Amino acid sequence: MAVSSSAQCYQAVRRHLRPHYDSSVWVPDSLLASAFERYAATFRTGARCGSSVPGPMEHRKRLAKRHMGELHFGQSHSAAPIWELASLVDLTQWRWSPPTPSDARRRQNVNNAETQTLSDAVLNPLRLPFPPRTDTTDDLHTLDEPLLPKDVILSGVAEPLPSISWDVHSTPRSITHRALGSLSRDIPSGMSAMPLFSEFCNSWRLALAEKLFHGEAISAVLVGITDGMMSIEFVDVYGPRTVDRLKLLLIEATIEGLCKGEAGQNMSFDHVAWSSILHIVSTIQMNTIRVFTKAIACVPDQSLKAVSSGILEILENFCNALGRAANRSTLARQSARMAIPLKKSTNIVGMNYPNARFGWLLLLARLPGVDYEYLAQSCNALEANQVARPLTGPEICQLFLVWANSRAPLEQYTELCGALRFRSLKCYRMLGASLWKTHQFHLVRRLGKFLQATGRETYIGLLAKGVSPDCQKGPKGHFRLANMALGTRRPWAAIDIFCLYEESQKRQVSFWRSIYSYRALEILTWVPEFDHRRLLKPLGIIPGRRFRIRRWQDEIRKLNRDETAEIAAVGIVTALSPHLTRREAFSLMINCSLYLKRHRNKPPRSFLRALVRNVTLHHTEGGRGSASRLRYILYILERQIGVETARDLALAMDERRRISFEQTALRASNFDTPDFSCT
Incomplete structure (x- = not known):
């Protein structure tokens, strides 16, 4: 005998399967019958209920007889004995039948707006913060064991959802369950195609364009769907990148729907919904600049401050993503793209x-x-x-x-x-x-x-x-050069001179007895129209126009090694300057030599080599040179390095002059003699 769908046992099973946080769950009648038969077999042995002893328990016994058909699963002592229920279900004769149509469920006084599907009832315990119960006191809480026999296949559960239609009475919970249900039904179709979820996003966009939902409702739907996507089950099935792609699809549909709904209507800005949109965009681990630009374009200028927290979250996510990039072109391109939507918030008010x-x-x-x-x-x-x-x-x-x-x-x-x-x-x-x-x-x-x-x-x-005042504590030589560079409006030269001096101190070498002094003098003097007399006068190499009249001759102090190296470096760099003529360079070097002689110091060998090079440079270029300069140089060499060395050098210079004279005469004769070979 078939059990009626309005029997009290069905109502008891419905109350047991219904979650505590929802009003009702629609379950197929055939599944209720199988569940009832399963637990009816558990309690077939019966249990003592009530007491035969007169007393307070007699009232409970009378109540049990009055409500004989009700079941209370999960209790060791049931209120009504199970064996008194007639017409138990025979599972051998059971066959699956399709679910009751929605119209029939409405006739049963079931609210369609708060109705869930069977897949939602199964997925909801998985999305709870605590794991489902696994105790054996109540088999309905054991999700690992099926409720139906093994030879029964629930193929009807995977059927497509009916057409999505919402109204003002639709709740955010039902919309969230609809979205997650469409995602669970899209799993067999593969990761590339999401037909049901795309259809949901399209319906969601149309509903927002019709202004069916506002503020907190939109935020609740977005948060519920994204939280469901971020559950362990969805991430394991879809993968993190696919979940981000689904979020982008949902956010784009939301933005388009809100923009169409607000167009042409004088309505207040829904900052709650837009703040939720920007917050979800900040959680996406993908390139969201395009979506961010579209969202900022829809936010009114006077409402940017209301959604500033979401903008800051997106900026933080953007910076973290750029921190993992190493390519300079990528950084520049993404930064320029992000600057476009950010500029909107600054062009309105100039301050x-x-x-x-x-x-x-x-x-x-x-x-x-x-x-x-x-x-x-x-x-x-x-x-x-x-x-x-x-x-x-x-x-x-x-x-x-x-x-x-x-x-x-x-x-x-x-x-x-x-x-x-x-x-x-x-x-x-x-x-x-x-x-x-x-x-x-x-x-x-x-x-x-x-x-x-x-x-x-x-x-x-x-x-x-x-930089300069701190350098006055040390030796004055390099500071004098830097101050001279500042006087000629060349701050770069002053900074380079200071850096060269600091480098010499770092290497623990004397500045004037190292290569750093030559580089500093090159930076200062090897420029066009530099007046070398401004460099030589502070050193005392070239005396000023005013002379101090002394009654007696003071003893001239002998220079130390650093001072001698400073005078020699000035003379060498001056001799090698490309912006001075040989005559000017020779005159300045002679002044340096006389200054050293006046202080009873010998010029270094490097200074003498630079002096000889200045005089004999004409010989290497084919000229004869100046005889008076040669005689003066030989006199200096004779006094400094000895007669024998000066004589050998003079013979070499004379031979070089002779060869240079012959080559010059030969070139002149070839130039004067006409060439008739072509005729």
């Missing part, structure tokens, strides 16, 4: 533009792979706006310190940042002095290049002047 611009530049300075050239180009591009003011001196200094510290931790970074408290151009000078005190002279040169790249060449002089 906000400098803050947003400086924040973006600080972000670029912290990114790996961004060099100072690209950072300078970004500064120039953002300063070109007519509404914005130029970057201030402290901002430029802070950008450079942040960029340099992101490449390698700077020594005494806190002390260096103390120079930023000066709100004028003095910050350049103080930062240069701080870098020099901490022996980070290479950063001074790099800061100068950064200032030059940003069009602030005039401030390099302030940077060099900040």
